[in-house]
Amino acid sequence: MSTPPIARRGFLKGALGVGALAATGSLAACAPGGTGAAPSKLAAPSASASSVKGEITIWNRSGDLFKVFDAAIGKFRAAYPGVTVNHQAVDIDAKLANTLISGTGVPDGSFWDDAKIGGQAEHLFDLTDLIAPYRDRTAPYKLSVNTVGGKIYGVPWDLDPGLLWYREDILEDAGVDPAGLATYDDLVTAARTVKEKDPTTKPIHLDKDPFLGQLWLEMLANQQGTSLTDAQGKLRLDSAEYRRILTWIETAVKDGLVTHVPYLKPADVNTLDSGQQVFVPWAIWWSFAPQQLLKRTKGKWRAAPLPAWTPGGARSGAMGGSSFVIPAKAKNPELAWLLYEFLCFKEPGYTAVYGPNDVYPGGLSTSVPSFQPALDPAKPLFEPIEALGGQDLWKVAVEAAATIPAAAPIPWWWAQSVDYLGNNLQRLMEGKMTPDQVIAESGEKIQRNLIDRS
Structure with missing residues (x-):
């Protein structure tokens, strides 16, 4: 490619x-x-x-x-x-x-x-x-x-379905079965297990770019059937769904389980190739990384559906x-x-x-x-990918895509809201804000500076 x-x-x-x-x-x-x-x-x-x-x-x-x-x-x-x-x-x-x-x-x-x-x-x-x-x-x-x-x-x-990208060899060595990663709590537990096996790992990728971080957040919200606004344009950041995501991030950060780097920049590529990063919950288009950028770990990455936020919940959301x-x-x-x-x-x-x-x-x-x-799993439009060890990414992506919930029209001011929500999400990832602070401060500024002015 x-x-x-x-x-x-x-x-x-x-x-x-x-x-x-x-x-x-x-x-x-x-x-x-x-x-x-x-x-x-x-x-x-x-x-x-x-x-x-x-x-x-x-x-x-x-x-x-x-x-x-x-x-x-x-x-x-x-x-x-x-x-x-x-x-x-x-x-x-x-x-x-x-x-x-x-x-x-x-x-x-x-x-x-x-x-x-x-x-x-x-x-x-x-x-x-x-x-x-x-x-x-x-x-x-x-x-x-x-x-x-x-x-x-x-x-x-x-x-663009979200998928969980993972290092198959590291999980096997740590005794973690990827089929058992059914919820995000399971993912945190698996990350702890990997870190106990090798303390140099910081297994879960969190993105350091405010724009992409917010886009990622919306994927996780979409998994739960929600988004930043409803169909009438009403803000719904202050909700159980967003609080669940932000609390999960806070837990992973406090437990030292995250690598916080910008998407596919040198620091990201180096830690992916070194084995420091093991899990990347991201859109299907992350498949570019093992195909083009990763050298030492090419062929060792695999894709699975995202974990669900609650047992039996959707296993994917859309990102872009x-x-x-x-x-x-x-x-x-x-x-x-x-x-x-x-x-x-x-x-x-x-x-x-x-x-x-x-x-x-x-x-x-x-x-x-x-x-x-x-989207017929048995009739793939693209071929298995050698850089993923010959995995049939088509089948994984099609099955994940079938679970993506409906959403609402994306508000015209979404990109401008990154100045508030995207930046505060970064502060949460840095341990400088709490979930409640992110929700309260971001919501107040988005409402006042974007929604009310429109």
């Missing part, structure tokens, strides 16, 4: 970062419940595939993923020979929001992050009727984050994600829908994206489709 693993972190930081939210006043005005015009509802073209004609401009991010989609669009051109697709690599984070607001030069469709869609709904087509035939077969999480006021504004693409949007002022929105329908809901569309290709010979293994018929 040719994309550096750090690129996924950069991709996510760009996806949710403040750069694309610079026009705070404009975004606040078009947040859910704003005063903008009612969104237009889009209907699919009625002509047959062979007779549909026209031209569309589609925006995607540059890089390896652009190349993957470009090849998949080639399959679409074969299915719809009358449609010309101008596939363009664009700095979407810097350009798309302002383009939607100005209404000039808008593409017919664009890749976009789930975090952005709720705040720009009035500038997008209502796709509810078009998604309806696929709704019951789409991951509930992806539907929920694309829904504002009961209407769907994004075509769900990827699903993207979809496709169709601007309300697009020239040929119906044709853009046909493209996205093909890529997300049709065969061979999703196979062209996730299956083996020139860019990723073994397939795209950093997420899975959100369309459930594509």
